[in-house]
Amino acid sequence: MDKLSRQERSRNMSHIRSADTAIEVTLRRALWGRGARGYRVHPKSVHGKPDLVFTRWRLAVFVDGCFWHSCPECFVAPSSNQDYWGPKIARNVERDGEVSAVLEESGWRVLRIWEHEIERDLEGAVRAVTDCLTEAGWRRD
C-alpha cells in the first residue's frame, strides 16, 4: 500500500535532499574558514562522487544523511511505506560500503561524517577532516 502520491513523495524527497545539501555547505564554509580550501565538490571523475574531494591529499569526504544512510544513532524507520523505504535505504548502506572499499583500494583515505555530527559539533567535524589532511601531509598556511 502506498499512501503518498508520486507528487507528494517527490516533494518530500526533494525537501530531504536540500537539507542534506545545506549541511554540506555548512561543513564546506567551516573548512574554508580553517584554510582547508583545496577541495572539489561532487567530482564525477572520482568513484562514488564524494561530497568533498581533496585530490592533492587523496582524501574523500562523505556527509551521510542520518535518514538516507541509516545512522545508528538517529535513524527511525518510517512507519508507513516500509516496502519502499526499507530496500531503498538498505541499498544506500550497501553502496556506501562498496564505494568506500573501492576508493580505499585505490589509495584514497575515506572519511564519512554523519549529518548529526556536523549539526551537534561542527568544530569536531572540521577537526576530523583537518586531522585526516594533516596525516596526509597537509599543513595549514
Ligand SMILES: [Zn+2]
Ligand atoms: Zn545521526
